Amino acid sequence: MRVRLRFGKLGKLRWTSHRDLARMWERALRRARLPVVYTGGFSPRPKLSFGLALPTGAESTCEYLDVELDQPDVDVEGLPGLLTPALPAGVDVLVAGGLEERAPSLQQEVTSCQWELEVTGWGPPELERAVGTVLQRSSLTVTRERKGHAVTDDIRPAILHLAVGVPSAAAGEPGPPPAPPAEEGEATPGPAPVLLRAELATQPRGLRPAELLCALGPGLEEVRVRRTHQWIERDGARWEPLPLGATDAPRALERVS
Numbered sequence: 110m111r112v113r114l115r116f117g118k119l120g121k122l123r124w125t126s127h128r129d130l131a132r133m134w135e136r137a138l139r140r141a142r143l144p145v146v147y148t149g150g151f152s153p154r155p156k157l158s159f160g161l162a163l164p165t166g167a168e169s170t171c172e173y174l175d176v177e178l179d180q181p182d183v184d185v186e187g188l189p190g191l192l193t194p195a196l197p198a199g200v201d202v203l204v205a206g207g208l209e210e211r212a213p214s215l216q217q218e219v220t221s222c223q224w225e226l227e228v229t230g231w232g233p234p235e236l237e238r239a240v241g242t243v244l245q246r247s248s249l250t251v252t253r254e255r256k257g258h259a260v261t262d263d264i265r266p267a268i269l270h271l272a273v274g275v276p277s278a279a280a281g282e283p284g285p286p287p288a289p290p291a292e293e294g295e296a297t298p299g300p301a302p303v304l305l306r307a308e309l310a311t312q313p314r315g316l317r318p319a320e321l322l323c324a325l326g327p328g329l330e331e332v333r334v335r336r337t338h339q340w341i342e343r344d345g346a347r348w349e350p351l352p353l354g355a356t357d358a359p360r361a362l363e364r365v366s
Contacts, residue, residue, distance in 0.1 A: 110178050110183065111177050112185055113176075113207075114189075114204075114205050117169060117199075118199065119200075119201075120199040122198075122200055123168045123199075125165075126165060127163075130200075133197060134157060134174060135154075136195070138176070138192075141195050143188075143191075144178050144180045145177070156177040158214060159172075159173070159175075159215075160173035160216070161315070164319065164334065168335040169337075171338050188205040189201075189202040189205055204351055218350065219339045219340065219350065220311060220343075220347075221310050222308070222309055223336070223338035223340070224308070224337065225274075225335045226333070227305075227333040228302060228332060229302050230328040230329045230330050231326075231328060233273055236329075237273045239325045240271045240272065240305070243268065243271060243325060247265065248263045250263050250264075264316050267316035268307070268316065268321065269309065270308035272306045274304040302332040318331070318334050
């Protein structure tokens with residue numbers, strides 16, 4: 110049987126590379142004693158398939174992992190409680206579900222990702238003006254690197270939604286802790302970050318949050334980047350590869366550091 114896991118990657122674990130994350134998962138699956146199917150050959154590896162790559166330093170509450178098991182009677186609903194204690198703090202399994210045998214890969218299916226970007230350098234009025242300007246344009250040409258070569262692309266079709274939002278803490282989610290008051294002789298803290306919500310296409314070629322900020326204008330700096338949703342859209346409908354239930358959603362944010 111094939112199982113899809115949705116997990117969060119939060120806090121200090123956001124700096125973990127994809128390779129190290131894969132090793133964490135291999136160890137966790139062994140500790141949980143799950144009957145994972147292995148490849149053949151001289152160096153067998155567990156049959157794992159990760160979703161879309163997450164930029165190093167970004168957090169997420171919607172990462173996916175497909176695992177192939179050689180027993181059909183595994184308690185899928187109990188996998189979050191079984192696997193989360195075997196993973197480092199910051200990687201939590203939020204929900205699990207079975208997959209059809211010939212289900213397509215996430216790289217093929219996911220058409221867009223939703224992001225929250227806390228940025229500094231501009232105030233809300235300046236950022237709102239830049240967002241409005243970008244949304245009114247029919248094209249937005251930038252030069253970016255691809256396989257070591259500079260390539261000119263029109264990224265406007267990949268910007269599906271942009272909006273300046275309220276800080277996460279005001280929306281009921283954990284935000285960055287308030288800065289302590291400055292001691293005498295120290296510089297006062299800078300302005301609070303501004304929240305930018307964006308939905309960016311992943312096909313035919315994805316647009317990274319850092320590339321979006323460069324396109325908006327100079328001076329914007331990332332404070333925190335978090336992927337909150339991955340969407341599959343087809344025939345006018347859209348859905349998540351594995352949605353969170355009402356009881357799962359709070360767990361996605363409870364161990365942010």
